[in-house]
Amino acid sequence: MNDMTASTLQRGSLPMSDLPATRGARVEFDHISKDYGDLTVLHETTLTIEAGEFFALIGPSGSGKSTLLGILAGFVPPSYGAVRVDGTDIVAMPPYRRNIGMVFQNYALFPHMTVAENIGFPLKMRGCSRGEIGERVKKALAMVRLEAMGERRPAQLSGGQQQRVALARAAVYDPRLLLMDEPLGALDKNLREEMQEEIKRFQRAFGATVIYVTHDQQEAAFLADRLAVMRGGMLEQIGSPRQLYEMPGTHFVASFLGEASLLPVAEILSREGREVTVRTPGGLTIRALAPSRVSERRALCLRPENIALGAAAQGRDNRFLGTVEEAVFTTGTLRYRVRLPGSDGLVTVRVPSLPGIELLAPGSSVEIGWDAAMAVTIAED
Amino acid sequence: MTGTAPRTAPRAAQRQRARAWSPSKGGLLLLAAPLALLALFFVAPLLWVLGQSFAAPAGPLDTYVRIAGDGALRYSLIYTFQTAAIVTVAALVLSYPVAFLISRAQGRWLMIGMVFVLVPFWTSAVIRSYAWLVLLQRRGVVNEMLLALGLIDRPLRLANTDLGTHVAMVQIMLPFMILPLLSAMRGIDLSVLRAAAILGANPWRQFVNVYLPLSMPGVGAGCVLVFISTLGFYITPALLGGSSPMIAVAIEQQVSRLLDWPLASALAAVLLVLTCALFMLYERLNRRLAGAGEAR
Numbered sequence A: 001m002n003d004m005t006a007s008t009l010q011r012g013s014l015p016m017s018d019l020p021a022t023r024g025a026r027v028e029f030d031h032i033s034k035d036y037g038d039l040t041v042l043h044e045t046t047l048t049i050e051a052g053e054f055f056a057l058i059g060p061s062g063s064g065k066s067t068l069l070g071i072l073a074g075f076v077p078p079s080y081g082a083v084r085v086d087g088t089d090i091v092a093m094p095p096y097r098r099n100i101g102m103v104f105q106n107y108a109l110f111p112h113m114t115v116a117e118n119i120g121f122p123l124k125m126r127g128c129s130r131g132e133i134g135e136r137v138k139k140a141l142a143m144v145r146l147e148a149m150g151e152r153r154p155a156q157l158s159g160g161q162q163q164r165v166a167l168a169r170a171a172v173y174d175p176r177l178l179l180m181d182e183p184l185g186a187l188d189k190n191l192r193e194e195m196q197e198e199i200k201r202f203q204r205a206f207g208a209t210v211i212y213v214t215h216d217q218q219e220a221a222f223l224a225d226r227l228a229v230m231r232g233g234m235l236e237q238i239g240s241p242r243q244l245y246e247m248p249g250t251h252f253v254a255s256f257l258g259e260a261s262l263l264p265v266a267e268i269l270s271r272e273g274r275e276v277t278v279r280t281p282g283g284l285t286i287r288a289l290a291p292s293r294v295s296e297r298r299a300l301c302l303r304p305e306n307i308a309l310g311a312a313a314q315g316r317d318n319r320f321l322g323t324v325e326e327a328v329f330t331t332g333t334l335r336y337r338v339r340l341p342g343s344d345g346l347v348t349v350r351v352p353s354l355p356g357i358e359l360l361a362p363g364s365s366v367e368i369g370w371d372a373a374m375a376v377t378i379a380e381d
Numbered sequence B: 001m002t003g004t005a006p007r008t009a010p011r012a013a014q015r016q017r018a019r020a021w022s023p024s025k026g027g028l029l030l031l032a033a034p035l036a037l038l039a040l041f042f043v044a045p046l047l048w049v050l051g052q053s054f055a056a057p058a059g060p061l062d063t064y065v066r067i068a069g070d071g072a073l074r075y076s077l078i079y080t081f082q083t084a085a086i087v088t089v090a091a092l093v094l095s096y097p098v099a100f101l102i103s104r105a106q107g108r109w110l111m112i113g114m115v116f117v118l119v120p121f122w123t124s125a126v127i128r129s130y131a132w133l134v135l136l137q138r139r140g141v142v143n144e145m146l147l148a149l150g151l152i153d154r155p156l157r158l159a160n161t162d163l164g165t166h167v168a169m170v171q172i173m174l175p176f177m178i179l180p181l182l183s184a185m186r187g188i189d190l191s192v193l194r195a196a197a198i199l200g201a202n203p204w205r206q207f208v209n210v211y212l213p214l215s216m217p218g219v220g221a222g223c224v225l226v227f228i229s230t231l232g233f234y235i236t237p238a239l240l241g242g243s244s245p246m247i248a249v250a251i252e253q254q255v256s257r258l259l260d261w262p263l264a265s266a267l268a269a270v271l272l273v274l275t276c277a278l279f280m281l282y283e284r285l286n287r288r289l290a291g292a293g294e295a296r
Helices: A002-012 A065-073 A115-125 A130-143 A159-171 A189-206 A217-223 A241-246 A251-256 B008-015 B023-053 B062-069 B071-104 B107-122 B125-136 B141-148 B162-186 B191-198 B203-231 B235-240 B247-256 B261-295
Strands: A027-036 A039-049 A054-058 A080-085 A101-103 A177-181 A209-214 A226-231 A234-239 A261-264 A267-272 A275-279 A285-289 A297-302 A318-330 A333-339 A346-352 A365-370 A375-379
Touching (some): A027 A065, A039 A065, A039 A080, A054 A217, A065 A209, A101 B191, A115 A130, A115 A159, A115 B203, A130 A159, A159 A189, A177 A189, A189 A217, A209 A217, A217 A241, A226 A241, A226 A251, A234 A251, A251 A261, A251 A297, A333 A365, B023 B261, B062 B071, B071 B107, B071 B162, B071 B203, B071 B247, B107 B162, B125 B235, B191 B203, B235 B247, B247 B261
Parallel strands (some): A054 A209, A054 A226, A101 A177, A177 A209
Antiparallel strands (some): A226 A234, A261 A297, A267 A275, A275 A285, A297 A375, A333 A346
16 A cells, blocks of 8 residues: 555656657547437546556446447447547447457457467458568567467466556557556566566557556556546546545546545534634544535544654644554555544555654553544535 | 475475375276276177177178179168268258257247257157158148149159258258257357457458357257268168168168178178268368367
8 A cells, every 4th residue: 555655655756747759549539428228328528638647447237438438439329419539429439340459358469360460460361471570570569578379379377477468459559548457457466566667667668548448546647647536337436646646536436446534524614715623523623625516515534644653743734642452554555544532533644664662552542643634525415 | 484494305205205185096086987897898799790790791891892893882882971061061061050049049949949949859759750750741731732732733752852851951960960959059149240440340251250160169069969960870761761872771771671681791890981971171261170179
């Protein structure tokens, strides 16, 4: 969890204009929706993905993210609306004319072809000469570091290698738009992290626009320039990973990205600029940040690493004496569940587990504190 | 638990050969009964037939010499293989789209499709051959209908022709083609077709470059099944073909009319050997085509 935060911060600070010069395509979903009879799987959605952007769609299964990707690829005909790639509406175009690259969840490699034949397939379909195919396949194999595997069959490769073949096959014809549908879903954790690095590097070098579907928020935060959280066939919030993590708009986004303690808000006592003072049903008075539309904001979102413990809580805008209910060591961090005074329940606190720091015993009292800027008001569902 | 686990114990255990339970011991016992049955009712009669083929009064190889010298018998063999080839190709062409549609069907449509394949499959070939006779004979359903429609003036000769026999044989063989095709087609991951589409393959190339090769195991299995079954067709050509030159009909004539058991046995032996040879050829081809891809 800490790793994610670190990478989020680093990349979140990268402004859009610093993106490398791109040959990627610009994608616009214009009032797109999809229904099957009475069942609406995608509500009217308008979304623009800039050229060269690494854009992630995240959400639980059934949230509409795969439908959106399917519409772009041409596998799912939308019920209403237009999809434009560099200004051209592609809704009426069959998939094989769209010139889009795609990596599938199960890779969808052709089991009866060798690795080289798999990668050469899109070139063959485009009528490239045999020599050109051989040359470009060789280059693509080198790019994914599988030079020696060209004559193998997909079934003879490991999951990670198959994944790289799928990537090479989707990129070998230089599409300006690359779609990835949970490409790392089938890999184990270590390999997944390794492949994330590789995909990121790949996209930087390749310069295409990438639209990446995943239900793994850490993966999305690591990879994407911007991400859209989807829920129930609708876009819930769009922003950079850091924006979404630090300023979630809703309860759903707050708890979908990373870990959050949510405190209910009973009343807003005062407002001064972006800062508000609120009272909880349990009787605590808390100073917090309210980015917009104060009236809708009925809860506070607290990130576990933003709460200081013990001596570190001194001088914070909000300070309370809590009781430790649960104390756990996880690799690199000490994780506490601390009961707030009154009846507002528990908050999660996470501090680095430096050598020599004792784990607090459950039942002990501890001061916790956070500054106003660390607590964000969000909309309740 | 802290500290290291004791290292000597597992080593000592390794030194002794493990007396582990193994499935092979019980398996052999289970195999004994079917093996005995096969030996008694399949291998023994087969050997007896082979023995008979060398038991002609005029010498052990007399029957084979007579087959080689008899134009009618030679033709009968050639005709049989030719018929098997025609029936196989016709059955494949008819079955492929049917199997494709059923493989894509869901729920009720899948059930309806399977019923249409399985009910004829479960119906005796004798009954179906008689049914074809009823349809194709001089005053049969087909002729009556064509006459009533005014398309023909006189009944067509449909029974006792190659055409009629072939049509009936193809119909009887269809399930043997459809079922292996279906099983191969249902195993094809459809996301592979989507991948082909997004990579630039139009529907025709999706079929030729991806779907057809992936369905080839079913094509091969179905063709072998139909071809070999057709080689031994007896009841349908005997009923519909009159004096059909199918080899099984010829063998029956040798036995029941000419009482020439050795010659009939030799014909059966020749058919068996040719069939085995063909099957081995198919297996070899199959293995070469599948190549290293079978590692999965």
